[in-house]
Amino acid sequence: MSRKDSVLITGASGEMGHGLIVRQAAAEPERPIITLDLKPLPADLSPKVHQQFHGSILDKELLASIQTEYAVDRVYHLAALLSTRSEFSPELAHKVNVEGTLNVLEFTQRQGESHGRSVIFFYPSSIAAYGLPTIAAKAAAGKVNEDEFNQPTTMYGANKLYCEHLGRYYGRHYKQLAAGPPTGKVDFRCIRFPGLISAETLPSGGTSDYAPEMIHAAAAGKPYACFVRPDTRIPFMTMPDAIDAIVRLVKCPRGSLSRTVYNIGAFAPAVAEIEDIVRGAFPKCGVITDVDEKRQRIVDSWPADVDDSAARRDWGHQPAHDLAAAFGEYLIPNIRKRYS
Ligand code: AKB
Numbered sequence: 001m002s003r004k005d006s007v008l009i010t011g012a013s014g015e016m017g018h019g020l021i022v023r024q025a026a027a028e029p030e031r032p033i034i035t036l037d038l039k040p041l042p043a044d045l046s047p048k049v050h051q052q053f054h055g056s057i058l059d060k061e062l063l064a065s066i067q068t069e070y071a072v073d074r075v076y077h078l079a080a081l082l083s084t085r086s087e088f089s090p091e092l093a094h095k096v097n098v099e100g101t102l103n104v105l106e107f108t109q110r111q112g113e114s115h116g117r118s119v120i121f122f123y124p125s126s127i128a129a130y131g132l133p134t135i136a137a138k139a140a141a142g143k144v145n146e147d148e149f150n151q152p153t154t155m156y157g158a159n160k161l162y163c164e165h166l167g168r169y170y171g172r173h174y175k176q177l178a179a180g181p182p183t184g185k186v187d188f189r190c191i192r193f194p195g196l197i198s199a200e201t202l203p204s205g206g207t208s209d210y211a212p213e214m215i216h217a218a219a220a221g222k223p224y225a226c227f228v229r230p231d232t233r234i235p236f237m238t239m240p241d242a243i244d245a246i247v248r249l250v251k252c253p254r255g256s257l258s259r260t261v262y263n264i265g266a267f268a269p270a271v272a273e274i275e276d277i278v279r280g281a282f283p284k285c286g287v288i289t290d291v292d293e294k295r296q297r298i299v300d301s302w303p304a305d306v307d308d309s310a311a312r313r314d315w316g317h318q319p320a321h322d323l324a325a326a327f328g329e330y331l332i333p334n335i336r337k338r339y340s
Contacts, residue, residue: 006032006050008072010057010104011079013039015201016124019243020076021045027247034070036062037079057100063107072111074120074250077104082206083128083298086156097159098166105170105186112185120250121171123190125164125261127235127302128157128207135300143307146192146263153301154207164190168260189249190261194235194268194306196242197326199334207298211236211274215331218278218285219339225290230272232296233304237266238326241319245311252315259310266319267326268305277323281332 007024011017012035021041024033025048032050035041041052055062057079066072079100086093105121112119131151132138141149152158167188174184195208202216203209210226217224237245245264275287311317321330 004030004032004071005073006034006070007074007076008034008036008066008070009076009078010036011077012045012049012052013037013041014078015196015198015204015239016078016242017076018042018045018201019198019239020078020246021048023243023247025049032070034066034072036066056096057103058095060103063103067107067110067114071115072108072119073115073117074122075104075108075111076122076246077101078124079104080124080159081156082204083126083154083156084207084295085205086159087154087298090155093155093159097156098162101163102166105166105188108186109170109174109184113183118185118187118254120187120189121167122246122250123163123167123188124246125160125190125192126157127192127194127306128152128154129161129164129192130303131157131301132303133301138300138304141303143265143305144263144303145307146259146261146310149303154298160192164261171260187254188260189257191242191245191249191311192261192263192306193242194237194265196237196239197331198239199331199338200239207295208234208236208302210271214274214278214287215335216339218282218287219332219335221282221284221339223286223288225288226271226275227290227292227295228271228299229291229296230275230289231270232299233268233270234299234302235265235268235305236326237264237319238321238330240330241266241321244320245317248315248317249311256314258314262311262314262317263306263308264311264317264319265306265308266321267323269323273323277327281327281336
C-alpha cells in the first residue's frame with residue numbers, strides 16, 4: 001500500500017521491463033515501482049520493486065484493486081504478445097495487445113480523475129506498424145517517417161498501430177462530446193521501436209530476434225540457422241539506448257512534444273554485416289542461412305531504416321551505440337561474459 005506517486009510497469013518480466021526496472025529504481029529510488037505480469041520477476045529484480053502483482057492486463061478486477069491501493073502517476077505499458085507468437089494466435093494477440101491496452105488506458109484515466117492530474121502513459125509501438133508493399137518499395141523508401149506506409153501485414157503490427165490511435169484518442173479527444181471542459185487525463189507518449197538487442201536477457205519470440213538469437217547462439221557455442229536472407233535490412237538499437245529513449249521522452253515537458261508517436265533509430269545493418277561481426281568475435285560460430293520464406297516476408301515489409309528527426313528535435317533522442325559500439329562496447333563483451 002502506498003499513496004506516494006508510484007510507477008506501474010505492465011509486462012515487467014519481459015526484456016524491456018528488465019532494463020526499465022533497473023533504470024527507474026536507480027533514477028528515483030524513493031519512488032515505488034509496482035509491476036503487473038503473468039510471470040514473476042527474476043530474483044535480481046524483485047528487491048527493486050515495491051510490489052509485484054501476478055496476473056493479466058485482461059483482469060479488470062485486478063486492475064481495480066491496484067486502483068484502490070496505489071496512486072499511480074506514470075504507467076509503462078509493456079505487456080504484449082510479440083509478432084511471431086501473434087501470427088500463430090491472432091485472436092489472443094488482439095485480446096492481449098488491444099483489449100488489454102484499453103483496460104490499462106482506462107485504469108490510467110481513472111487514476112488521473114481520482115488524483116486530479118494527468119498520468120503519463122508510455123506505450124512501446126514498433127516498426128511492425130509499417131507495411132512496405134514490395135522489396136523494391138522498401139529499398140526506394142530508405143528512412144521512412146512516422147506517417148508513411150502505415151499498412152502493417154501482421155496482427156501484432158495492426159494491434160500496435162491501432163493502439164497508437166487509441167492512445168492519441170485518450171490523450172487528445174477523450175469523451176469530446178461530454179458537457180463541460182475536456183476530461184481526458186492520459187498523457188499518452190509512444191515510441192515505435194526498431195529491433196532491440198539486449199546482452200542481459202534472451203530474445204523472446206520477435207521476428208526481428210534473428211540478430212540477438214545469432215549473437216547469443218555464437219557466444220554459447222551453439223549452431224544457428226538464420227531465417228532471413230543475408231541482404232535483409234531493418235533498423236536496430238541496443239536495449240540500453242531504448243531505455244534511455246523512454247526516460248528522455250517521459251521526462252520531456254508535454255508542451256515540447258509535436259506528436260504522440262515517435263520513430264527512433266540507431267543503426268540498420270544487413271544480416272551479412274551482423275554475421276561478419278559475430279564471426280569476427282566468435283570464429284568457431286556455426287551460423288548458416290536457412291530462409292523461412294513466411295517470416296522473411298514479414299521482415300521484408302518492415303522499413304530498411306527510420307527517420308527519427310522528430311524525436312531528435314523534440315526530446316533529444318541520441319543513441320550512444322552505433323553498429324560498431326553496439327557490438328564492440330556493449331553486446332560482445334557482456335554476452336561473452338554471460339557464457340564464459
Ligand atoms: C518483434 O520482432 O516482434 C519485435 C518488434 C520488431 O517489435 N521485436
